[in-house]
Amino acid sequence: MTQDELKQAVAQAAVDYTLPRIEDDSIVGIGTGSTANFFIDLLASHKAKLAGTVASSEASANRLRDHGIPVYELNAVDEVTIYIDGADEANPRLELIKGGGAALTREKIVAAVAKEFVCIADQSKWVDHLGTFPLPVEVIPMARSHVARELVKLGGDPVWRKDVITDNGNCILDVYHLHPIGAVRELEERINNITGVVTNGLFALRPADILLLGAEEGVKTIRAAS
Ligand code: 5RP
16 A cells, blocks of 8 residues: 555544544544545545534645635634644654644644544554654744754754744754654653743653554554553
């Protein structure tokens, strides 16, 4: 199977997982990226069952609206029943690296609100240790050089993603050469404590609750190893 076929299979599994878990007033959180896009497109044929969604990016919000699916501001909803989103890497504790699509901050906010966070990914994203994928860090533009120097002190090699401005008007530093990240939660906190950082793409303080992983032998349902 191609990577896109695996993403499509896992997106279908996510639709099958989501539909029995939502009620008339449930709000579904929608992530960002190509796997999330497959999920949106497959969810569209069930839109009558959806009270509405919140989206982790303008791109996903626009795609949802194009399908006629209601999109709400997060501040306008009381809770998010379930959040479905992709990842750039996932480890057996279901800690993630996210932000390849530069949407990490809004993704982290929706994940924080969601009662259940379901990660959807093809098997290429499954790793023993995070950090081969360069870690995205969203930064207030005037702090870019300062944050980059601090990230070097942590052993990373930050590269400015020059062609990208986030939905929040900020820039992205991609931090190379962190692999293997050992104490993931500690690193997430340390990077977030650098003045000028909005957030970083480690999802360890709030990991996924469940991972649907698209593999050649079928979609695997993985819960966190303790
Ligand atoms: C966007 C993300 C995406 O979930 C991540 O980059 C995976 O993308 P894709 O589904 O295209 O492989 O974090 O900020």
